[in-house]
Amino acid sequence: MNDHVTTLMRAGAEHLAIPRPDVAGLVARGRRQRARRRLAGGIAAASVVGLLATSVAIVPGLTNSGSGFSASAANAAYLDGGAFAIGSTLYFGNSDKYPVQLDNPIRTVGYSKSGVVVSTGKDQWSDGDGPSRFWFVSTAGRVSLLPIDGVRHVDVGLDSSYVAYVERDGAAVIVRDASTGAEVRRFSGVGSDELSIWKGKLYFGSQVRPKGERWANVLVELDVRTGDRRKVRVNESIDYVRAGRSVADPLFGRPGAVTDLQTGKRVLAVPDPGVGNNGAKYASIGLSPDGQIAVVWTGDQSGEPSRGVAHNLDTGASEPFVAPTERFNWTPSGDIIYADGNSIKVCDVFTAECDSEPVLRLNGGKPVVGD
């Protein structure tokens, strides 16, 4: 008898008039929310984490206290290749030689000058179940718990040891020295939906927005050392800020841009993506952690893969982006790091040439030790 109701409902549902999806609008809405919810502008290898199985096994016999962990060598490897995480193991540099074991799955990895700030939790998802705990992991393998509890947004200074975060209630923005945990500066009553720290300056979004959902084109810049603050106004909307540069993703009817906040100079202009045979196109801008490289992606609603163009914002050079994968992340120096089915590799963003040896070999999503 219950089958009768099910049959009726299925037949009825099949006869519903279905509107067409506004995919470009969905993508634009998603981008805006992602910009607001970004946990760490300097997240390093979080997507590499996400690409791999959550249950990647702890690497046997390799811990931060293991022999052969050379601090200077690990530091050099980190500066060259960054860091990435699989499960609860953090790896420095473009090799598997410098693993550091943490107590729980690693959710995010933020690059700083002298090590990384990682968050851990019950699972590996940055917005997963339960709270996150934040740790500073030096390239010497020292792991220290940071007194950060309940945060809304976090950013780690690539060019400093600062970690900045907005408290969960939005009451204050706090800057700490990640290497010591000491509080360096506290700004109260500011609130923020976006946060970025770069060259000793903290940028956060104004809570005032224009009508609709777009961000206001005003940021507040705070000098961490002196406490001075000023408003920074750019000509475009602000979707996110990284490395002292604001990014306005292009939308149908709106060109995009990257603007240097300290000079006010527009370092990249991207035209309105316009309309193609399959409706409104969309485009987006991905910025490297140091803000020097931008990859502009353009797609339409056909479902075909997006096309990417890599721009060197310092020289103005640009090349078609021909990475072997669409899912990648950045190293601190502007290379890309990605996982394929068998390994983790580091490749040049302009030439797509990869290191001769993969960073780490994988077997069934698990690291292969040795070899």
Add this chain to the structure above:
Amino acid sequence: MSRQPVESEFTDFVHTWWASLYRTSYLLVGDHGLAEDLLQTSLTKTYLAWPRLRDPAAAPAYTKKAILSTAASWFRKRSWRNEVPQDHLPETLVRRSSSRGDTAGIWSAAGDGDGPRPHSEEIDDHLAIVEALRCLSPRQRAVIVLRYYEEMSVDETATTLGCTTGTIKRHCFDGLARLRGLLDDPKIPDAAIPAHHLAIATTQGEVR
């Protein structure tokens, strides 16, 4: 930075699954505008979660879950606890003759001869159940949709909507009774509902 490259995957996913997900959304909320809003909200959550979906094949299930949890949060709001305001609520939806004289497959609200009203329009036979669902309270509708369209168990429905199994059974009983009357369809069953469940629900004050 993985969000840009995966947009093509997301776009493909939306095109493939939009209709199916829209149907679930519409049945849950009974309004095209709200259904679109519900689905867009849920797909935005999927977009945000996309880089950490281990397998893109998991995206439909993830979005379905987002639809249900978002709808459940809407239902918890006071404004959703009552029926959707309508000018008239029909007692039954009955077949009526079309202008062409045939009687098959044409439904209308009974007693609608006094003038135009929202549900007096001719309705495709298959859509009668959809129209009848709109006459239920939001919670009754959600329970019926989850139990019979999504084929969830009572326990799963209770967990999804955040209430007791007794409340689910009561809404199911009331909803099916209302549908049976509206559609004049004796094949629609009585939902077995033990008396003690009603008592428990009532004493806990959870019947809304």
